[in-house]
Amino acid sequence: MYAKKEPVIELFIKAGSGGKNIGCCPSSQRLFMILLLKKIHFKVTPVDVHRKSAHLANLAPGTQPPFLTFNGGVKTDTLKIEEFLEDILCPPRYPKLAVQYPGSNSAGRDIFSRFSLYIRNTSLASNAAQERALMHTLEILDLYLTSPLPREPGEGPSKRSFLDGNHLTQADCTLLPKLNVIRVVLGRYRGLDILERFSGIERYMRHAIAENEFSHSCPTEQEIERAYFTIAQSLK
Template sequence: MSQSPTNISIFVKAGKDGKSLGACPQSQRVLMLAELKFAAKVLPQFKTIPVNVSRSPEAFRRLGLRLRVPALYLGLGEDPVDVADDIVSLLESRFPGGILQQNEEDPEAELVTRDFFSRFCFYVRDVSKDASHLESELRRIDCYLKNTSNNVFLCGPAPSFLDCEVLPKLHQVRVAAAGIKGYEIPANLTGLWRYLHAAYSEPAFVHTCPSDAEILLHWFDHIGESSANIRKQQHQVLNGKMPHYSFSVPVFAKPVILE
């Protein structure tokens, strides 16, 4: 690890206050991966820089980055990278380890998690009039977690690259579907809730997670919700003393302890 600890910068979407983390699943994906690698001592200390692209900080502008986050700058004359897949590949090639490797992942895990987020987008934008398609995809994931795998995460006992991609999206589905559409993930999807419990017990996920209000603001904005609802959520974000995070799970969805 030749880079000095202060050379590595990760630019992510900023929250409404310009300082907290905004609700960008790809930003959380990249940050979660970096946190896991840092905890495993394969990645040096790095700087997390929240960015409002309309009022971007000098450190972001001088790199000549397009108005897009997340972005990664390794320093030492390296070119910055602002495509999430490329950031993940670069972090792994330069700082290998600290996470379940791609070749260990079960292809079925990728298959069952492929469509739930698009179904959620259709539902929250009223393209789908009810939650049946979304719930069908959530049940696919639940079935896989309960019947195909005894692992805590999708592909093993620790987070994988796939978990870094899926968990930020799944948490946003949980928060936004409930807050905007009144849809709660059924409590009987115990495999899915055990998986979320694992995420909420993982520091790399918790430290990189946006607040509920930021998630709702993000989706209100995306679906063209009324300005009254947006103002209400914005007031909650900017004036709330303590941001709220939905990290609870149904009590019977505790992880199974394997002997």
């Protein structure tokens, strides 16, 4: 009996400042992490959004990375790509990445939108209120991370590594790239250390950094800082 042939996959991600390295794009890292977790062979191609080649422009007209080719077919919607990969790269050959607990999917859902409003705000008068709103969403996430999941062994605060347990899931692939951007940008441009403030988030990020699927797909802090240099303007 012949083994089923593996699909040919190429993931196109946003390139960094050099045009080749990994750029600051949570959606790109999200799909990069998922493919790594699926333990499948695939090619990664960084795309310089300012100098997209004619080939790529024809491959996915009007589309910015991330996008993906699967056996020659082009897929451009991040959420639909995630759903497609989970459906077609399924057990027993590939690991399941869906969460066990629904709350893991919604944990941290509003954080990036709050962060975007806060970091783009240039008014000193409204800064405090924007910061409180952002910190509140981080507090909710921290509470989820420190609260034991159903059937979690032991007593007291949760000791799990990730949102849904001790293994990375789709929920982590969605949240961790955004949370890392928030961590770096707040520290660099607003002097806020969220890892110092929130023990659950600190544990979560520490475990993530130790995983190859996160660290290998992650842009450097310098790339993240560069991406937000003109966005995180001084307060007036």
